[in-house]
Amino acid sequence: MSGPEILERARRLVEPAMVAAVDGLCGELGLPARYHLGWAEADGSPSTVGAGKGLRPALAVLSAEAVGSPGEVAVPGAVAVELVHNFSLIHDDIIDGDLERRHRATVWAAFGTDDAIISGDALHNLAFQVLLGEPTPERVAATARLARATSAMLAGQAADMAFDDLPVVSLDDCLAMEADKTGALLGCAASIGAVLAGAAQTTVDALDSFGRELGLAFQAVDDVLGIWGDPAMTGKAAGNDLRERKKSMPVAVVLTGGSGGAEDLAAIYDQPGDLSDGDVARAAGIIEAAGGRERTDFEAASRLESALASLGALEIPAEVDAEIRGLARFVVERSF
Amino acid sequence: MSGPEILERARRLVEPAMVAAVDGLCGELGLPARYHLGWAEADGSPSTVGAGKGLRPALAVLSAEAVGSPGEVAVPGAVAVELVHNFSLIHDDIIDGDLERRHRATVWAAFGTDDAIISGDALHNLAFQVLLGEPTPERVAATARLARATSAMLAGQAADMAFDDLPVVSLDDCLAMEADKTGALLGCAASIGAVLAGAAQTTVDALDSFGRELGLAFQAVDDVLGIWGDPAMTGKAAGNDLRERKKSMPVAVVLTGGSGGAEDLAAIYDQPGDLSDGDVARAAGIIEAAGGRERTDFEAASRLESALASLGALEIPAEVDAEIRGLARFVVERSF
Numbered sequence: 305m306s307g308p309e310i311l312e313r314a315r316r317l318v319e320p321a322m323v324a325a326v327d328g329l330c331g332e333l334g335l336p337a338r339y340h341l342g343w344a345e346a347d348g349s350p351s352t353v354g355a356g357k358g359l360r361p362a363l364a365v366l367s368a369e370a371v372g373s374p375g376e377v378a379v380p381g382a383v384a385v386e387l388v389h390n391f392s393l394i395h396d397d398i399i400d401g402d403l404e405r406r407h408r409a410t411v412w413a414a415f416g417t418d419d420a421i422i423s424g425d426a427l428h429n430l431a432f433q434v435l436l437g438e439p440t441p442e443r444v445a446a447t448a449r450l451a452r453a454t455s456a457m458l459a460g461q462a463a464d465m466a467f468d469d470l471p472v473v474s475l476d477d478c479l480a481m482e483a484d485k486t487g488a489l490l491g492c493a494a495s496i497g498a499v500l501a502g503a504a505q506t507t508v509d510a511l512d513s514f515g516r517e518l519g520l521a522f523q524a525v526d527d528v529l530g531i532w533g534d535p536a537m538t539g540k541a542a543g544n545d546l547r548e549r550k551k552s553m554p555v556a557v558v559l560t561g562g563s564g565g566a567e568d569l570a571a572i573y574d575q576p577g578d579l580s581d582g583d584v585a586r587a588a589g590i591i592e593a594a595g596g597r598e599r600t601d602f603e604a605a606s607r608l609e610s611a612l613a614s615l616g617a618l619e620i621p622a623e624v625d626a627e628i629r630g631l632a633r634f635v636v637e638r639s640f
Numbered sequence: 641m642s643g644p645e646i647l648e649r650a651r652r653l654v655e656p657a658m659v660a661a662v663d664g665l666c667g668e669l670g671l672p673a674r675y676h677l678g679w680a681e682a683d684g685s686p687s688t689v690g691a692g693k694g695l696r697p698a699l700a701v702l703s704a705e706a707v708g709s710p711g712e713v714a715v716p717g718a719v720a721v722e723l724v725h726n727f728s729l730i731h732d733d734i735i736d737g738d739l740e741r742r743h744r745a746t747v748w749a750a751f752g753t754d755d756a757i758i759s760g761d762a763l764h765n766l767a768f769q770v771l772l773g774e775p776t777p778e779r780v781a782a783t784a785r786l787a788r789a790t791s792a793m794l795a796g797q798a799a800d801m802a803f804d805d806l807p808v809v810s811l812d813d814c815l816a817m818e819a820d821k822t823g824a825l826l827g828c829a830a831s832i833g834a835v836l837a838g839a840a841q842t843t844v845d846a847l848d849s850f851g852r853e854l855g856l857a858f859q860a861v862d863d864v865l866g867i868w869g870d871p872a873m874t875g876k877a878a879g880n881d882l883r884e885r886k887k888s889m890p891v892a893v894v895l896t897g898g899s900g901g902a903e904d905l906a907a908i909y910d911q912p913g914d915l916s917d918g919d920v921a922r923a924a925g926i927i928e929a930a931g932g933r934e935r936t937d938f939e940a941a942s943r944l945e946s947a948l949a950s951l952g953a954l955e956i957p958a959e960v961d962a963e964i965r966g967l968a969r970f971v972v973e974r975s976f
Contacts, residue, residue, distance in 0.1 A: 330795045330799070332795075332801065332802050333794060333798045395758065398753070398754070399757060418734075418735040419801075421757060422731065422735065422797055422798055425727075425764065425794055426795075426798075428764060433784075433788065433791060436783060439781070444772070444780050447772060448769075448775060455762070455765050458669060458761055458765060459762075462668035462758055462762075463668065465668065465754060
């Protein structure tokens with residue numbers, strides 16, 4: 305099965321429960337949520353643009369199958385993780401001031417900040433309601449893990465916000481922040497199906513580690529694309545991360561790398577006002593020359609390798625193993 | 641024991657666990673939270689202004705004692721409910737654009753909207769982490785109830801926001817909204833100690849109903865004070881709710897009461913721009929003449945009576961029963 309086929313199979317399995325959960329929200333909370341998920345337009349009419357790629361639900365389903373259970377077992381976990389992920393996107397878009405996501409107005413841009421805050425809160429809370437809907441020991445364990453992962457995610461988001469006020473951030477700082485912001489929830493997604501299937505702790509830990517490392521690999525690729533990605537593919541302007549003066553991995557590598565590039569790059573970032581296209585192109589050149597791109601590509605490759613190594617110790621059915629590895633490579637190798 | 645003494649006793653019991661929970665947040669998330677709770681100034685220096693009155697933790701503690709268990713049993717529930725309450729205050733202050741709470745700048749006013757969003761999210765999530773810290777059946781049941789109550793609270797807040805866009809709201813609409821926005825979490829607070837003590841479902845339900853009705857009584861009093869309260873006591877300008885064109889209970893009574901007051905009041909609310917002191921005084925007079933104040937006072941009294949009646953069916957130790965009833969009267973009879 306190809307990456308898109310694996311994602312589509314998981315979507316078909318998880319989406320009905322996801323729709324049922326969100327349908328339980330009252331109108332005022334439900335519409336911004338359904339709009340964000342691509343099921344409705346802002347005026348309430350149906351939409352078929354659809355939600356994001358559904359990486360987390362797919363990982364959740366595969367993690368149940370990896371321990372020999374049917375994918376159905378993972379569904380409440382898949383829904384809960386996806387709800388937390390989407391709550392965080394809705395709030396992050398307010399915080400980052402982003403006007404567009406997936407080529408549509410963000411929730412706050414379409415409905416206002418107030419509705420975006422409270423509908424995000426509702427999705428956050430709904431995740432716990434869904435997962436504790438039947439309080440089996442497995443679902444309780446999954447809920448506790450989700451709460452911990454969400455806590456880490458929020459700490460990572462706060463650390464990312466704090467980076468804006470720091471003159472310099474190291475690659476290790478970036479990786480620690482992303483391990484929380486992106487890695488924790490991906491680790492939870494990649495293990496929650498196994499938790500719900502009652503798998504052994506060592507198996508759960510290995511799957512969590514797989515998801516966490518995959519998250520870092522994915523983020524490293526994302527950081528490269530944020531500077532050198534094709535706007536037609538990323539949906540963002542060329543050099544977008546530089547324009548926003550982000551301290552992403554390639555930037556961090558150069559800023560703390562001790563090369564001449566550090567001062568030149570800092571000088572560009574320190575300029576007042578918007579950066580020109582020339583500034584952005586020059587910054588990208590400095591980073592590439594100082595090895596920031598290569599180092600980040602290396603990080604992506606080694607984190608993917610580490611993620612796949614985590615799977616090596618497990619006895620995963622061959623077909624499922626191939627799907628997990630295929631999906632991991634797919635999400636890292638493509639602009640996602 | 642007097643009302644303030646009961647609150648103080650519960651605070652001493654619950655605050656150490658509350659501090660320990662919030663201390664687990666990273667610095668960026670923890671400071672706005674500790675500032676909001678009155679433990680820190682915005683610059684991080686210690687503060688002794690303290691948190692709110694702590695009604696919810698006190699109800700939680702009393703609900704454990706009501707079923708013959710030590711108050712300590714209620715502590716994780718008391719902390720979790722108080723965390724949810726404070727998360728909602730931090731987000732509500734953003735949504736309402738309120739600059740001050742308890743005579744200090746609100747979190748968003750002191751730290752910015754972004755930090756207020758994410759530190760509120762962190763408190764929301766922390767509530768579930770604290771309660772599921774030890775996954776006993778009682779704590780799992782308490783967590784599921786808290787998630788449901790929080791869901792209702794958010795739906796109530798959304799309904800309140802939607803009221804702004806409606807020309808007319810009835811008293812029943814107001815009460816239904818407040819049953820969700822205020823009643824659900826107070827019901828959860830007033831029963832969570834009993835849940836953690838493993839009490840019978842009928843007992844838990846009666847305590848929940850007590851808290852829910854108490855919440856409506858409290859809100860009715862609050863709505864009267866929002867128009868006729870003494871600014872020195874309420875900390876808000878005289879007629880504050882009218883100035884903000886709120887559709888509170890006294891207003892709703894008049895708007896849908898079919899009296900001549902309805903049109904006059906609607907005419908004042910429909911004026912463009914800020915309402916003058918004269919407009920506010922005239923609106924208050926119209927509402928009082930049309931019976932809006934009396935009807936809301938009656939609602940407060942009958943809800944308090946209904947709350948206390950819920951306790952009647954239970955075999956609560958006499959001393960605890962006296963404290964619960966005393967606290968209920970205290971919070972309804974005082975401007976709180």
